[in-house]
Amino acid sequence: xxxxxxxxxxxxPQAKPGGRGELGSERLITELALYxxxxxxRLFEKRAYDLFLQNLVKGTSHLGLGQEAVAAGFAVAMxxxxxxxxxxxxxxxTLARGASMTAVMAELLGRSNGILHGxxxxxxxxxxxxxxxxxxxxxxxxxxxxxxxxxxxxxxxxGQVAVCFFGDGTTNIGAFHEALNMAVVWxxxxxxxxxxxxxxxxxxxxxxxxxxxxxADRASAYGLEPIVIDGNDADICYRSALTAYERARLGxxxxxxxxxxxxxxxxxxxxxxxxxxxxxxxxxxxxDPVDLYKARLLERGMQSTVLDAIDAESLAKVDHxxxxxxxxxxPSPDALETNVWADGGAAWRN
Amino acid sequence: MAELTYRDAVAAGIAQEMxxxxxxxxxxxxxAAAGGVFKTTVGLLDEFGPERVRDTPISEQAILGxxxxxxxxxxxxxxxxxxxDFLAVCWDIAANQIAKARYMTDGQVNLPxxxxxxNGGGFRFGAQHSQAVENWAMAIPGLKVVAPAYPADVKGLxxxxxxxxxxxxxxxxxxxxxxxxEVPDGEHVVPLGTANVxxxxxxxxxxxxxxxxxxxxxxxxxxxxxxxDATVVDVRSLVPLDTRTILSEVSNTGRAFTVEENPxxxxxxxxxxxxIADECFYDLDGPVVRITTPHVPLPAADALEDLARPSIDRxxxxxxxxxxx
Numbered sequence: 001x002x003x004x005x006x007x008x009x010x011x012x013p014q015a016k017p018g019g020r021g022e023l024g025s026e027r028l029i030t031e032l033a034l035y036x037x038x039x040x041x042r043l044f045e046k047r048a049y050d051l052f053l054q055n056l057v058k059g060t061s062h063l064g065l066g067q068e069a070v071a072a073g074f075a076v077a078m079x080x081x082x083x084x085x086x087x088x089x090x091x092x093x094t095l096a097r098g099a100s101m102t103a104v105m106a107e108l109l110g111r112s113n114g115i116l117h118g119x120x121x122x123x124x125x126x127x128x129x130x131x132x133x134x135x136x137x138x139x140x141x142x143x144x145x146x147x148x149x150x151x152x153x154x155x156x157x158x159g160q161v162a163v164c165f166f167g168d169g170t171t172n173i174g175a176f177h178e179a180l181n182m183a184v185v186w187x188x189x190x191x192x193x194x195x196x197x198x199x200x201x202x203x204x205x206x207x208x209x210x211x212x213x214x215x216a217d218r219a220s221a222y223g224l225e226p227i228v229i230d231g232n233d234a235d236i237c238y239r240s241a242l243t244a245y246e247r248a249r250l251g252x253x254x255x256x257x258x259x260x261x262x263x264x265x266x267x268x269x270x271x272x273x274x275x276x277x278x279x280x281x282x283x284x285x286x287x288d289p290v291d292l293y294k295a296r297l298l299e300r301g302m303q304s305t306v307l308d309a310i311d312a313e314s315l316a317k318v319d320h321x322x323x324x325x326x327x328x329x330x331p332s333p334d335a336l337e338t339n340v341w342a343d344g345g346a347a348w349r350n
Numbered sequence: 351m352a353e354l355t356y357r358d359a360v361a362a363g364i365a366q367e368m369x370x371x372x373x374x375x376x377x378x379x380x381x382a383a384a385g386g387v388f389k390t391t392v393g394l395l396d397e398f399g400p401e402r403v404r405d406t407p408i409s410e411q412a413i414l415g416x417x418x419x420x421x422x423x424x425x426x427x428x429x430x431x432x433x434x435d436f437l438a439v440c441w442d443i444a445a446n447q448i449a450k451a452r453y454m455t456d457g458q459v460n461l462p463x464x465x466x467x468x469n470g471g472g473f474r475f476g477a478q479h480s481q482a483v484e485n486w487a488m489a490i491p492g493l494k495v496v497a498p499a500y501p502a503d504v505k506g507l508x509x510x511x512x513x514x515x516x517x518x519x520x521x522x523x524x525x526x527x528x529x530x531x532e533v534p535d536g537e538h539v540v541p542l543g544t545a546n547v548x549x550x551x552x553x554x555x556x557x558x559x560x561x562x563x564x565x566x567x568x569x570x571x572x573x574x575x576x577x578x579d580a581t582v583v584d585v586r587s588l589v590p591l592d593t594r595t596i597l598s599e600v601s602n603t604g605r606a607f608t609v610e611e612n613p614x615x616x617x618x619x620x621x622x623x624x625x626i627a628d629e630c631f632y633d634l635d636g637p638v639v640r641i642t643t644p645h646v647p648l649p650a651a652d653a654l655e656d657l658a659r660p661s662i663d664r665x666x667x668x669x670x671x672x673x674x675x
Binding site: 083124134144185 | 375401404406411412414420421422423443447451453455456457459460491492516590591594
């Protein structure tokens with residue numbers, strides 16, 4: 001079957017720098033792009049979980065269920081050549097840049113048609129063609145690497161922004177502080193987005209952090225404005241992103257945004273998340289970002305048939321990606337000793 | 351030919367590449383206005399300006415992260431880690447991120463970058479500012495590892511490292527910074543992965559790296575007076591490793607000695623000994639002998655530091671003893 005329109009294509013005028021979506025039609029396009037992207041991400045992650053239960057997803061995986069609004073809002077607001085850096089919980093962020101769903105799914109399955117041909121796996125999704133510059137699995141490192149991309153953009157005067165997503169747990173590792181300090185001192189066009197889902201792996205972030213808002217309350221230490229936003233509201237994420245990207249493009253330096261959100265599942269596939277109080281989970285499920293956004297669009301007069309069609313198209317897209325991914329063969333043994341070096345090989349001697 | 355110190359050759363190599371390629375940029379602690387704590391980057395800020403030669407905070411992770419991010423987005427950056435011991439505080443970026451990004455993405459990511467660092471002992475700085483850690487780097491797939499001994503090689507190998515499309519850890523031998531040598535005028539590039547045979551002998555082959563090379567050469571000159579005629583090989587590059595030259599020079603003499611500044615266990619010479627055992631066994635007239643720093647943290651006192659690092663006297667004594675056995 002034919003691929004349905006991708007979130008990247010659907011975002012239309014917002015792809016242009018400074019696209020504010022203020023005009024009626026532009027706003028509509030943005031809203032539909034935000035909705036479609038959240039639905040696609042939601043359905044993809046649910047499918048990834050199902051495939052894990054079928055033992056088809058090997059290794060570990062860290063799902064972004066419940067955190068779709070951040071990924072969608074910040075990605076839709078980007079210029080196509082802005083850089084995304086994300087963590088091992090990076091399916092959402094990689095797909096949100098327009099990465100092939102089939103290739104991402106196939107990577108989770110360890111197949112040769114995976115986006116990394118099976119060499120990286122769930123925690124390292126990368127799609128340089130779409131400026132998704134990698135998913136990083138050692139907490140903190142990629143904040144410093146995003147700085148490097150921002151430094152490069154600054155040096156080349158390209159107007160690009162590097163957007164770096166990370167979890168609340170990252171705010172307690174040294175690299176976070178090194179990166180923020182250098183970004184401010186060098187006035188880098190980088191936007192740091194903390195997805196505070198309230199848990200550092202299995203432990204409440206509040207139990208191990210000196211301040212209430214783990215990212216925002218540290219902002220003043222670096223001369224930055226403390227920004228806390230509702231990370232389950234795609235509109236707010238989108239508008240906050242535009243403001244921060246504009247600041248970066250104007251040469252005014254980095255921003256640090258703390259988006260409050262919630263993981264619907266555990267930290268990783270091995271974690272049932274039984275440490276979380278049921279009342280807390282229920283409270284947050286009532287604030288499901290996809291449901292919230294759908295309700296808002298309907299309230300604004302959007303026809304339910306339009307949204308239902310997006311739901312159906314998204315499911316079909318995930319189904320199609322799943323079938324294509326499953327059809328991929330495992331990587332060939334020849335792949336093992338390739339691409340260590342730029343010459344394509346792995347030789348360390350002559 | 352001009353006579354340059356080892357430290358001046360560092361700046362000369364960087365300047366040569368910065369003149370030919372505007373994508374080459376340099377960052378590190380005290381490298382711009384101060385010209386480097388070892389004065390290896392003197393004059394670069396004046397010639398190339400603050401956008402290309404940039405001081406950083408004491409943030410080694412931020413330095414290597416910036417270098418990596420810049421390399422994957424089109425620049426050809428050089429990051430200085432002041433002392434190689436400090437690689438321990440940013441080893442995540444070097445070993446987990448930089449070394450693995452190309453492989454994990456199956457070639458999507460290019461990382462043409464150089465990490466320069468002052469390595470090894472001789473300054474009585476004690477255990478946290480004197481280590482020879484080239485073997486740390488050699489153990490990580492995805493990093494090229496270069497360690498020159500002479501000013502001409504410093505310039506030529508640094509130029510090749512900057513031009514190389516892969517990440518290179520470039521170890522500058524702290525103990526040699528003041529040493530002088532002839533350096534070719536004009537563009538000078540020495541390909542990575544080429545060992546250099548400094549002396550041809552008949553009786554044994556001494557294989558050395560970086561600060562140990564001049565010592566091995568002097569030891570060979572003394573041994574010659576005792577009738578032991580040694581070949582001396584300067585490894586220059588651990589990854590890629592010029593096994594063709596090294597193994598052939600071992601086969602020619604039938605005896606092999608390594609002179610390593612790194613501590614004993616898993617030093618680069620252990621890998622060479624393994625290769626020699628695998629591929630030159632039937633050419634050998636005796637066991638491979640490794641002359642290394644003992645497996646201790648490097649002490650500060652001059653008397654102890656001198657005892658720890660392989661000296662000319664020790665090289666002579668160990669080679670003579672093994673050859674007489």
